[in-house]
Amino acid sequence: MGECPHLRPKAKDVSPLIQEILIEVAKETPEQWQVRLEALAPELIEELNTKKEPDKGLKALDLEEGQKVVMRFAPNPNGPPTLGSTRGIIVNSEYVKKYGGKFIIRFDDTDPQTKRPMLEAYDWYVDDCKWLGANPDEIVIASDRIPVYYDYARKLIEMGHAYVCFCDGADFKKFKDAKQACPHRDASSEDNLGHWDKMLSGEYEEKSAVLRIKTDITHKDPALRDFGAFRIVKTPHPRPEVGDKYNVWPLLDFEGAIEDHELGMTHIIRGKDLMDSEKRQGYIYKYLGWEYPKTTHWGRVKMHEFGKFSTSGLRKAIEDGEYSGWDDPRLPTLRALRRRGIFPEAIRKFMIEMGVGETDISLSMDTLYAENRKILDPIANRYFFVWNPVEIEITGTEPCTTTPALHPTKDRGCREIEVDNKVYICKEDAEKLEEGSKIRLKDLYNLEITSMEPLQAKYLGNSIESVKKEKMRIIHWAPMDGISVKVLSPDGEFTGIGERQIATELDKVVQFERFGFCRIDAVAGEVVAYYTHK
RNA sequence: GCUCCGAUAGUGUAGCACGGCCAAUCAUGCAGGACUCUCACUCCUGCGACUGGGGUUCGAAUCCCCAUCGGAGCACCA
Numbered sequence: 076m077g078e079c080p081h082l083r084p085k086a087k088d089v090s091p092l093i094q095e096i097l098i099e100v101a102k103e104t105p106e107q108w109q110v111r112l113e114a115l116a117p118e119l120i121e122e123l124n125t126k127k128e129p130d131k132g133l134k135a136l137d138l139e140e141g142q143k144v145v146m147r148f149a150p151n152p153n154g155p156p157t158l159g160s161t162r163g164i165i166v167n168s169e170y171v172k173k174y175g176g177k178f179i180i181r182f183d184d185t186d187p188q189t190k191r192p193m194l195e196a197y198d199w200y201v202d203d204c205k206w207l208g209a210n211p212d213e214i215v216i217a218s219d220r221i222p223v224y225y226d227y228a229r230k231l232i233e234m235g236h237a238y239v240c241f242c243d244g245a246d247f248k249k250f251k252d253a254k255q256a257c258p259h260r261d262a263s264s265e266d267n268l269g270h271w272d273k274m275l276s277g278e279y280e281e282k283s284a285v286l287r288i289k290t291d292i293t294h295k296d297p298a299l300r301d302f303g304a305f306r307i308v309k310t311p312h313p314r315p316e317v318g319d320k321y322n323v324w325p326l327l328d329f330e331g332a333i334e335d336h337e338l339g340m341t342h343i344i345r346g347k348d349l350m351d352s353e354k355r356q357g358y359i360y361k362y363l364g365w366e367y368p369k370t371t372h373w374g375r376v377k378m379h380e381f382g383k384f385s386t387s388g389l390r391k392a393i394e395d396g397e398y399s400g401w402d403d404p405r406l407p408t409l410r411a412l413r414r415r416g417i418f419p420e421a422i423r424k425f426m427i428e429m430g431v432g433e434t435d436i437s438l439s440m441d442t443l444y445a446e447n448r449k450i451l452d453p454i455a456n457r458y459f460f461v462w463n464p465v466e467i468e469i470t471g472t473e474p475c476t477t478t479p480a481l482h483p484t485k486d487r488g489c490r491e492i493e494v495d496n497k498v499y500i501c502k503e504d505a506e507k508l509e510e511g512s513k514i515r516l517k518d519l520y521n522l523e524i525t526s527m528e529p530l531q532a533k534y535l536g537n538s539i540e541s542v543k544k545e546k547m548r549i550i551h552w553a554p555m556d557g558i559s560v561k562v563l564s565p566d567g568e569f570t571g572i573g574e575r576q577i578a579t580e581l582d583k584v585v586q587f588e589r590f591g592f593c594r595i596d597a598v599a600g601e602v603v604a605y606y607t608h609k
Numbered sequence: 610g611c612u613c614c615g616a617u618a619g620u621g622u623a624g625c626a627c628g629g630c631c632a633a634u635c636a637u638g639c640a641g642g643a644c645u646c647u648c649a650c651u652c653c654u655g656c657g658a659c660u661g662g663g664g665u666u667c668g669a670a671u672c673c674c675c676a677u678c679g680g681a682g683c684a685c686c687a
Contacts, residue, residue, distance in 0.1 A: 089667080151687050189686050244685065251683080252611085285685050296612040298683040306685035327687050347614065351682045354613085374615070375680060428636070430622065433615055435680050442621070442637050452650050459647095483650075519644055540648060549646055588647040609649075 132427050136170055136342055139370050143176035144341045149183050149331065150203070152196035154386030156203045158407040158422075159376060165426040167371075168209030178384055179338055180211040183331065184218045185324050187312040190386075192218075194313055203409045205256050207419045215338065218317045224325045225275070227288060227333050227363070228305060232267045236362045237304060239270035240287045251300045254293045274307060277322040281307045288329070290358045298351045304329040323500035332356035340368040346351070347372035347433055374435040380565070381407045404605050405565045416584035416594030416607040421447035444608035451456060451584055451592050451607065456481040458490070458580075459517075460560050460587035460604075461553040462571040464499035469522065471534035472496075490576045494519065498552040499572050505530060507548075515542045515549040517588070551588050562593055564606030577602050 090164040138144065146167040150160060171178040180200060184192040197216075204211055231237040240247060240259045250257040252606040263271075274284055294300050300343045303326050311319040325333075331352070335343065343353075353370055360367045389406070392398050402410040412422070425443045429436075457480070474496065478489040498516065508514065513535060520537035524530070535541075542549065560573040569590075578587065578598040584607055586592050590606035 085667095139627060147686090153687080183687065189684095240685095247685095248683090282685060294612090296683075297610090298612060300680095302683095303685055308685085324685090326685075331687095346681090348681055349687090350613065352687095354682095372614085379620085428622070432622080433680095434621095435615075436621065438621055439619095439637080445637060448649080455645075455649095457649090479646085483645075483647080515646070519646095542646070551647070568652080586647085586649065588649075590647085591649080 087463070100587065103158050116510075133166065133169060133173070133430065138174065138341070142174070142341070144171055144174045145179065146171050146342050146344070147179040147181050147335075147338065147340060148209075149181040149345075149469065150200055151183050151186065151190055151335075152192045152200055153184075153186075153190045153402045154193060154389065155196055155199050156379065156409045158381075158409065158412065160200075160203075161207060161409065161422055162373065162376065162426055162429075163345065164204050164207055164209045165423050166431060168204070168207075169423075169427060170342065171212075171346070176341070177212045178209060179213045179215060179340075181215040181334060181338070182217055183327060184216065184312075185221075185315075185327070185330050186308075187324065188308050188310045191310075192313055199410065203413075206409075206413065208423060211606050215339075216314075217325075217334065218312055218314055220334070221317075221325070223337065224305075224330060224333055225323075228325075228329075229271065231288065231359070231362060232271055232286075234362060235263055235264050235289075236358075237286055238262055238267050239274065239284050240301075241284050244282075251292070251297060254300070256292050257301075260287075260289065260292070266353050274305070274323050277309070279307055281309055283307065286323075288355070288358055290355065296351075296354075299354055302326075302328060302355045328352050328355050329359070332359045335368055336360070336363075336365045342369045342371070344371045344373070344431060347374055361386070371431055372433055373431045374433050376435075377437040378407060379437060379439045385389050392546045399563075404563050414594065414596060415590060415605040416451070417443070417447050418450050421450055440608075447608065448592070451586075453485060455584050455586045455592055456487065456490075456580060457483065457586050457588055458574050459492075459551045459553050460562070460571060460573040460576050460577070460590055460593075461499045461551065462555075462562070462569040463502035464553065465502050465505045465530060465572045466497050466555075467500055467505070467522075467530045467532055467535060467552075468497050469532055470496070470525075472520070477519050490574060492554050492574055493556070494554055497555050499555070499557065500550055500552050501571075504548075504550045513545060513547045515539075515547045516552045517549050519552065521547060559601040560604060561601055562587075562590075562604045562606050563596075566606075569606075573602060577604075 136144065148160075148163045148167050150163070152154070156508045168178045182192070182197060182200070186192075201211065201214065205480070225268075228237060236259055240257055240258045242250070242259065247257055261546075270284065271286065273279060274286070274598070284307060287301045287302050288304050290299055290301055292300050305323050305325050307322055308324045309319075309322055311317075350372055353367070357367060389398070393400060393403075398406060401408050402414045404411055404415055421443060424446050429438075474494060476491060476493050478491050480489055481487045500516075506522050508527065510524055510527055513521060514524070514532075515521050521535040521542060522532035523535045524532050541547075553574060555577065556579055557572040558575050560571055560577065562569040573587070577595065580595045581598050582595065584592055587604075591609045592606035594607055595602060596605050597603040
């Protein structure tokens with residue numbers, strides 16, 4: 076019908092005819108269909124056989140042919156980047172890669188008080204962006220550019236679009252809720268300029284005055300009625316280059332509005348919590364005759380594995396020793412994921428395939444782990460690590476050496492393990508045994524349990540055929556001269572014994588068989604490993 | 610209270626701007642099986658969704674209205 080619009084008026088007549096034909100066709104066999112299709116339209120057969128490739132990844136951006144983009148990621152560095160931050164980093168930088176242009180990191184660090192920036196975090200953001208493959212073309216720090224914001228503020232006051240308001244917060248809210256102008260709204264530009272200068276020079280105390288942008292005080296959406304643009308904060312900024320230079324600080328809506336224009340932003344992609352913010356900023360753009368960048372939003376993201384946590388709450392928990400630091404494996408910070416051996420490529424893929432939807436989503440780390448496992452499995456060497464180790468004594472054989480492969484399918488050589496008359500096995504494996512049970516020590520030999528306490532076994536040959544025939548359990552083990560290993564995981568700590576050769580894998584991700592992937596974090600004395608995932 | 614968004618399998622996601630190629634994609638998850646000297650990997654099979662109700666239309670996941678549910682904003686936070 077789409078192809079033959081002239082039939083549309085006759086749709087009522089056409090559809091019974093089609094129905095009849097369909098009934099006829101349904102009586103035939105698939106083989107008959109094949110024959111008829113070959114006669115009618117052979118090209119369709121190929122089309123049927125090729126699977127539809129759905130659009131993967133990010134949707135096209137709204138722009139003109141050949142246009143380059145300028146996009147930004149704008150964090151407040153009041154804590155370390157987290158998995159949540161990566162959405163902004165990856166989506167924005169990916170578009171810049173796709174269309175060409177500029178990717179900017181802009182630190183919106185204009186609150187020295189409530190969400191006070193953390194000095195180390197500036198570098199963390201830049202580092203983590205680079206690690207994720209999102210190299211910034213430019214780094215902008217808002218607290219370096221306060222005079223720029225002051226200039227625009229003055230301009231808006233002169234134009235009569237901004238006023239200094241001395242209302243108490245609660246009083247202003249009453250006026251606003253009643254759609255009424257507060258007493259200061261109609262002051263002259265001259266008066267306002269005078270007040271503004273006094274704000275800047277520090278004559279007013281904190282909370283006593285605020286610069287507001289005039290919008291429409293009767294707007295039906297209360298969120299859009301006259302909003303604050305600057306406030307007085309006398310707490311010095313943590314950056315030494317800024318310190319106590321300023322008494323008056325811009326609020327996000329103002330600072331962001333000015334910077335997005337100054338930096339030539341073409342597109343903005345950010346959380347939908349900032350949707351109203353955009354409408355407020357629209358007034359500033361209108362007054363200054365600017366055009367607002369094109370915007371897209373994403374919804375709230377929650378990870379099943381991580382509850383709600385605030386940066387400030389987390390900071391306290393770390394200070395209290397509840398977590399070992401910002402890279403504690405239980406945390407969703409990028410530093411932690413990095414330390415655990417999550418690869419940036421996996422995070423990128425995860426974020427890109429998630430796309431940019433306005434729906435609030437709640438997702439599981441499993442999907443990220445699955446991506447990461449695809450990268451890890453071919454490159455991770457295999458080792459034995461026995462957690463909660465118990466000794467088992469073996470009789471009936473001589474000390475020997477075994478050489479299991481480092482990888483089950485890739486040819487990467489072997490490791491070498493010497494075995495005397497005792498090995499370690501996991502307590503949870505030992506608990507399933509009883510006198511007379513037969514087990515296979517993987518890559519070693521077969522045993523029959525002769526005593527449970529103490530745990531003893533006798534050598535039963537090393538025929539793998541009899542393992543299969545008798546369906547023996549195959550368990551892993553560790554030699555008596557193994558190395559102590561401590562694994563830190565989101566679910567707690569595991570300690571035990573591993574092969575000595577693990578110590579050569581510093582900073583690599585290995586797989587502890589029947590346990591999971593781990594990144595070897597330290598090898599001095601004992602091995603410390605961070606659990607990656609199953 | 611006012612305002613603004615959104616809703617497709619367990620979880621994400623494609624399809625929706627322009628209604629018919631949708632008996633709805635892909636991934637992950639789960640279940641079963643094959644392979645395997647790991648509980649990993651790989652392979653095969655299966656499970657599973659258009660929030661509900663009206664309307665428009667020959668035809669609705671797609672357009673319109675209502676309801677329900679979820680989220681956000683109404684800060685001198687970002």
